[in-house]
Amino acid sequence: xxxxxxxxxxxxxxxxVTAPLEWVGRGVYRRGPDVARAVLPVLLVLVVWxxxxxxxxxxxxxxxxxxxxxxxxxxxxxxxxxxxxIPLCALLTYEAVRRLLRDG
Numbered sequence: 001x002x003x004x005x006x007x008x009x010x011x012x013x014x015x016x017v018t019a020p021l022e023w024v025g026r027g028v029y030r031r032g033p034d035v036a037r038a039v040l041p042v043l044l045v046l047v048v049w050x051x052x053x054x055x056x057x058x059x060x061x062x063x064x065x066x067x068x069x070x071x072x073x074x075x076x077x078x079x080x081x082x083x084x085x086i087p088l089c090a091l092l093t094y095e096a097v098r099r100l101l102r103d104g
Contacts, residue, residue: 003065004068028088038087050075
């Protein structure tokens with residue numbers, strides 16, 4: 001059984017699971033400008049890529065798995081949030097592992 005909040009729920013779980021790593025690593029969330037410089041260029045490229053791919057019929061998103069809020073007429077907001085949440089999780093993990101290897 002699908003829910004319109006499935007995609008958001010997965011993103012929330014990813015963020016919750018990696019949130020404690022903020023205190024293990026160098027504090028990703030405390031370095032907002034650095035994070036923005038890392039995430040925003042990739043976000044812009046991937047959003048454009050997704051919009052073009054959806055418009056050309058290369059892929060789509062299941063309506064029952066998204067809230068129905070779309071950007072540019074075709075891109076679910078969850079997909080945009082994916083391009084922010086997953087890099088944040090990756091940065092948190094990277095910084096935590098880097099610190100543990102350095103200090104261990």
